[in-house]
Amino acid sequence: MASKQMKQMLHMNQGQGETSYAHNSGIQIAEQTRMKPLIEAAIIELISSTSTLVPGKMVIADMGCSTGPNALTLVSIAVKAIQDHCFQVQRPPPEVCLLLNDLPTNDFNTVVKSLVMLRQSNEHVVVTGITSGSFYERLYTSGSLHLVCSSNSLHWLSKAPEDLSRNLIPAYDINEDARRQRQHIVLEAYARQFRKDFTLFLKLRAKELVPKGRMVVSLVGRRSDVTSTKFSYLSRTISQILSDMVSEGVIDKEKFDSFYVPVYEPSSKEVREIIQEEGSFSIHEMQLHDPTTDMNNALSTPSKFVNLLRALCEPILVQHFGDVMYEFVSAAERHWGLEGNLLDPASKHQEKAPGTRLARWIRLDYQATRPQEPKPLPPRALPSRLWTPAATTSRRPKPPPSRGPSSRPEIPAATGSRRPWNEAAAPVTAATGTAAVRRKIPAAPGTATVQTQGPRRHLYQGHKLVPWLPLATAEERERGGKRGGGGARVSPESLG
Known part of the structure; x- marks a missing residue:
């Protein structure tokens, strides 16, 4: 029953x-x-x-x-x-x-x-x-x-x-x-x-x-x-x-x-x-x-x-x-x-x-002296090395999915002198292990900033992905070498 x-x-x-x-x-x-x-x-x-x-x-x-x-x-x-x-x-x-x-x-x-x-x-x-x-x-x-x-x-x-x-x-x-x-x-x-x-x-x-x-x-x-x-x-x-x-x-x-x-x-x-x-x-x-x-x-x-x-x-x-x-x-x-x-x-x-x-x-x-049942332990916290502010606070928009291997143009490597990238100063994300860019560069209207591996930044505009170089330092501007045109967009042809 x-x-x-x-x-x-x-x-x-x-x-x-x-x-x-x-x-x-x-x-x-x-x-x-x-x-x-x-x-x-x-x-x-x-x-x-x-x-x-x-x-x-x-x-x-x-x-x-x-x-x-x-x-x-x-x-x-x-x-x-x-x-x-x-x-x-x-x-x-x-x-x-x-x-x-x-x-x-x-x-x-x-x-x-x-x-x-x-x-x-x-x-x-x-x-x-x-x-x-x-x-x-x-x-x-x-x-x-x-x-x-x-x-x-x-x-x-x-x-x-x-x-x-x-x-x-x-x-x-x-x-x-x-x-x-x-x-x-x-x-x-x-x-x-x-x-x-x-x-x-x-x-x-x-x-x-x-x-x-x-x-x-x-x-x-x-x-x-x-x-x-x-x-x-x-x-x-x-x-x-x-x-x-x-x-x-x-x-x-x-x-x-x-x-x-x-x-x-x-x-x-x-x-x-x-x-x-x-x-x-x-x-x-x-x-x-x-x-x-x-x-x-x-x-x-x-x-x-x-x-x-x-x-x-x-x-x-x-x-x-x-x-x-x-x-x-x-x-x-x-x-x-x-x-x-x-x-x-x-x-x-x-x-x-x-x-x-x-x-x-x-x-x-x-019996008031009855031993109390042990309380459950709190959930174990993740190790600190698996958490960084960049991994949790980054809200950069993701690029749209690729439409095929031929839809994205190949970007040639840039020439000329560059300021060395300080890898040690860049935080490392837990998800990808790549260096995150710490300098904030204003984007042109209608463009979106995309993070890729390494020190290079890119802008996505329309259906083209073009590089965005860091601004020139004061020392380089004194020598007359403006890099990135003070924030202007650089075409792939000019980098050839």
Whole structure:
């Protein structure tokens, strides 16, 4: 899937119905609540540091805010932490600017209403705004953010892995033997795409944060000591349900082979390596939590299970397969009946889920001492010996093109004594290497001066090229030898 197409289809289910994200985001709210200590600690450090906080102002951004009741959870925690800390230290709180970001297809209607209520409920100045766009692009001006938050968003990729979509490699093959043979290739392609996306995210946020700014993010992942031999729970579940629909003839196999769930759950080791290699941030703290209990509560019944899948993936499924949600719901309910509950001892998930899937909260500090990228060197100047004023300022008109070897008369050499030409005093042009005449001689009306090699000047008049000799020196005039007739034209016959 192209990146532009992915932006159009990758969003949570909108509205307030049973299958909306607003009514099926209990797991996400629980994860955001656990981020509260990290956000509060970051706020206290920012307010206490005079080098990071612009006097009386703090800008906070939530990237991937989504919609529903949890859209304002992180920024509300930050605002309350600012007010509580400033009250304790007996100082006026700074003016706060809250910026919420998500894809343009996100349902911002309820988010805007919630922002108005949040702004009106605070006595101090709280300015709010919405920025639509992918957080894998530049969103804000350089050095404008103090705190960046992101919850349950970064495991979503910017697009399907390029190595798979370009080479038409299915992510989840119906044939079990073929799936096992390709599984290593598929998982490596997903890992490379995540590394590329997460590295880009860090680079962009480093440009937008103030020096020593803070960032608190959470994403779903797996333990470092577990080898990545299985797909993420969401990807595996969706693929198994769609595979059953292919077997029933509901959807086309070619459509199924070209479908990719853009989700990757990295290990703690992968996350640490990417952060360290990118170099803009230092890891202040990383916490891990097993969300299996929360997932079990959210997926305890077939209807909850189906509604959660629809809230997360219905837009992307409809965009790719068309109107197949009725059949998808039926297949999903059968799948839940076969797989069972995550924590059920008889469940097939028992060997897969507990202890392998983790929620990860990371507190990152922007390093102000990050080495600056070297500036490009200016273009090399040409050597001075290749440049002379005569080569750049000469604007003498060029003679017309020759009409043949017989069209120009042969000029016989002049006779008589001549003043020696000082070759050393004449500048040398870079283009021809010939001596340029330095004495300026007025030309007769209707004539044009033409430069040729050597000390001789010529005049072009009509269709004839005749020589123009230098003026006689004072010494020669005393001897009575006028050369050139004081500037008069000399015919070729007189030089014979």
